[in-house]
Amino acid sequence: MGKALDGIRVLDMTHVQSGPTCTQLLAWFGADVIKVERPGTGDVTRHQLRDLPDVDSLYFTMLNSNKRSITLNTKTDKGKEIFTKLIETCDVLIENFAPGALDRMGFAWERIQEINPRIVYASIKGFGPGPYVDCKVYENVSQCTGGSASTTGFDDGPPVVTGAQIGDSGTGLHVALGIVTALFQRQTTGRGQRVVCAMQDAVLNLCRVKLRDQQRLAHGPLKEYPQYPNGVFGNEVPRAGHASGGGQPGHVVKCAHGGPNDYAYVIIQVQGWAPLMKVIGREDLIENPEWATPEARLTKLDDCFALIEGWTVTKDKFEVMEILNDLGVPCGPVLSMKELAEESSLRATGTVAEVDHPERGKYLTVGNPIKLSDSPVEVKASPLLGEHTEEILKEILGFDEGDIAEAREQGAI
Numbered sequence: 027m028g029k030a031l032d033g034i035r036v037l038d039m040t041h042v043q044s045g046p047t048c049t050q051l052l053a054w055f056g057a058d059v060i061k062v063e064r065p066g067t068g069d070v071t072r073h074q075l076r077d078l079p080d081v082d083s084l085y086f087t088m089l090n091s092n093k094r095s096i097t098l099n100t101k102t103d104k105g106k107e108i109f110t111k112l113i114e115t116c117d118v119l120i121e122n123f124a125p126g127a128l129d130r131m132g133f134a135w136e137r138i139q140e141i142n143p144r145i146v147y148a149s150i151k152g153f154g155p156g157p158y159v160d161c162k163v164y165e166n167v168s169q170c171t172g173g174s175a176s177t178t179g180f181d182d183g184p185p186v187v188t189g190a191q192i193g194d195s196g197t198g199l200h201v202a203l204g205i206v207t208a209l210f211q212r213q214t215t216g217r218g219q220r221v222v223c224a225m226q227d228a229v230l231n232l233c234r235v236k237l238r239d240q241q242r243l244a245h246g247p248l249k250e251y252p253q254y255p256n257g258v259f260g261n262e263v264p265r266a267g268h269a270s271g272g273g274q275p276g277h278v279v280k281c282a283h284g285g286p287n288d289y290a291y292v293i294i295q296v297q298g299w300a301p302l303m304k305v306i307g308r309e310d311l312i313e314n315p316e317w318a319t320p321e322a323r324l325t326k327l328d329d330c331f332a333l334i335e336g337w338t339v340t341k342d343k344f345e346v347m348e349i350l351n352d353l354g355v356p357c358g359p360v361l362s363m364k365e366l367a368e369e370s371s372l373r374a375t376g377t378v379a380e381v382d383h384p385e386r387g388k389y390l391t392v393g394n395p396i397k398l399s400d401s402p403v404e405v406k407a408s409p410l411l412g413e414h415t416e417e418i419l420k421e422i423l424g425f426d427e428g429d430i431a432e433a434r435e436q437g438a439i
């Protein structure tokens with residue numbers, strides 16, 4: 027079966043996490059992704075956090091599957107010549123270097139357009155235009171500058187960064203949409219365009235509900251926050267602990283066994299109150315006016331969840347899920363990475379996939395979470411450094427053995 031992005035060729039100058047997540051998605055959807063890496067070293071993550079000696083790290087292999095790798099020093103004359111030819115034949119160029127790096131190589135947007143007016147040129151940076159435009163940025167920096175850290179954690183503790191890589195992988199997702207949208211518009215205009223996404227902007231977009239709350243603060247306390255009614259609200263959105271960001275109160279509650287992840291998250295919808303009280307043996311509170319309505323419960327949400335926890339601690343988190351799900355109460359067990367890796371339903375859908383790598387052997391990765399009915403995804407191994415250099419030069423640029431030897435002599439590949 028064909029793939030959604032068959033025929034689209036991506037010149038991938040990305041490294042570390044944010045850019046590679048984007049191009050991995052494009053590769054899964056069928057694009058021919060050509061990863062350009064510096065000869066000798068390649069993407070820095072090949073060597074970072076290695077679990078096995080002399081083998082590409084899981085960091086790299088889990089972000090670069092289904093791509094081809096060409097080594098190319100784009101700072102040499104021959105390297106620039108090859109890079110220019112590749113730009114001519116590609117539909118997309120993407121990079122996430124420190125600000126200005128591609129311009130310093132001699133490839134400003136104006137020059138790229140001259141070489142190929144149909145190319146979509148995407149960049150990821152830490153910040154958009156403004157005081158920090160020239161700064162280098164990593165994941166946790168963007169979580170701090172995009173509003174996630176200030177709104178995550180507990181009221182009496184410091185700002186907290188999350189395990190979800192919303193700055194890197196979150197921005198990669200945004201950029202993938204930008205690229206596909208630009209390719210769609212190219213069908214009518216015939217022109218490529220510039221796609222830029224700053225990590226600060228992507229994180230803020232994901233923290234949209236917190237900017238909502240910042241504006242609500244001007245009109246009174248945030249009643250679903252744990253600070254209400256006894257705590258103090260300042261003039262900035264406080265950290266909400268485990269409180270649900272929506273209008274439906276929710277909280278983590280302890281379950282049986284007492285392990286670090288023996289918890290479940292339970293939400294009290296209006297219609298969930300009666301079944302919840304019934305299952306925990308407090309039918310007396312179902313109609314009690316002190317407890318029966320969301321308004322009445324708002325001032326004692328801690329008490330509500332303490333009551334529920336009194337029941338959940340007697341049950342396994344999976345039992346809690348099963349029982350409450352049957353009652354239509356939204357809830358979920360807190361799953362560890364070990365449990366997720368072993369979860370058979372995620373294996374069945376390909377969201378967790380086992381991949382065979384020529385040097386490392388079998389390893390687990392997160393497959394494509396976006397499922398298309400007409401574009402199946404087979405997760406393949408990441409490329410070895412420069413694995414496809416000759417293949418790409420021959421197949422795409424028509425190089426012969428002599429041309430390749432010359433490029434090699436000049437240190438370009």
Ligand code: CAO
Nearest residue numbers: 042043044063064099100122123124127152162163164165
């Ligand atoms: N041939 C020749 N030179 C190459 C090359 C190639 N194939 N690939 C990269 N280089 C050069 C770059 O041109 C750059 O050179 P100059 O400094 O002379 O312009 C140099 O390698 C280093 O690139 P860099 O500055 O991007 O790398 P860094 O390790 O110093 O910074 C990072 C890394 C991530 C902080 C920075 O790239 C950045 O801020 N990127 C944008 C935001 C981003 O994506 N961050 C998320 C990363 S994941 O947490």
